[in-house]
Amino acid sequence: MPGEIRPTGVPSAAGAPLAPPPLRASHADRDRVVDILTVAAGDGLLSAAELDERLETALSARTLDELAPLTADLPAAAGTPLAAAPDVKDVVRVDNRGGSFRRVDRWVVPRRMEVRSEWGEVVLDFTRAVITQDTLRIDMDVRGSSLVLVTRPGIVVDADELTVAFGKVDIRPAAGPATPVGLRVVLAGELEFGKVRARPPRRNFLRWLLRRPAALPALTG
Structure with missing residues (x-):
């Protein structure tokens, strides 16, 4: 009688218990590992090459078993539980008139935002933001901003x-199409006589995390 089939497709001996399949990793699981790695790199625990390699693995990990080795040798994950889940707001409203509104560093991304801006600037920097869900909807009423x-x-x-009237939308991807999507930012509402720009950090992402200056261009001639 043929043996049973494991979830991975490998037959087992007749009557032997099946090994449980590896648990799948969620977006939140990958985000927690990325957060630990970036903090560790900022503290000098990981080199730029190590951080680059581990981030690539974390963002493409499918199971928790793939994520575990990435932080096993770091103090933030060595026998101490991760910090409690942050308090996530359902809605954050921004009313900006003629000024500059910025969210940077480790701010907690809400489930939804309402952005109203006239003749000013709103900057949302996600490079070190705390993300706990897979979608952020931003309802916009942006005019001359x-x-x-x-x-x-x-x-x-x-x-x-x-909806865009006499405005411009410029969206630049931060990574290649093979990178798993951890957060989808949905823009809705109206943009009039204004501009929306989505871009990666101006300097190399890893250098930004490590607070290193951008490399100088080579001199020619």
Whole structure:
């Protein structure tokens, strides 16, 4: 009688218990590992090459078994539980008139944002933001203003629901199409005489994390 088939497709001996399949990793699981790695790199525990390699593995990991080795040798994960889940707001409202509104560093991304801006600038920097869900909807009423989204690998911006009148939308991907999507930012509402720009950090992502200066261009001639 043929043996039973394991979930991985490998037959087992007749009557032997099946090994449980590896648990799948969620977006939140990958985000927690990325957060530990970036903090460790900022503290000097990982080199730029090590961080680059581990981030690539974390963003493409499918199971928890693939994620575990990435932080096993770091103090943040060595026998101490991760910090409690942050308090995530359902809605954050921004009312900006003629000024500059910025969210940078380790801010907690809400489930939804309402952005109203007239003749000013709104900057949402996601490079070190705390992300706990897979979608952020931004309802916009932006006139004569700019909305700047600074992204990181795994964040995509969707402007299909945005109505644009005499404005400009410039969305630049932070990573290649093979990178798993961790957060989808959906832009909706109206943009009039303004601009939306989504871009990665101006300097190399890893250098930004490590607070290193950008490399100088080579001199020619």
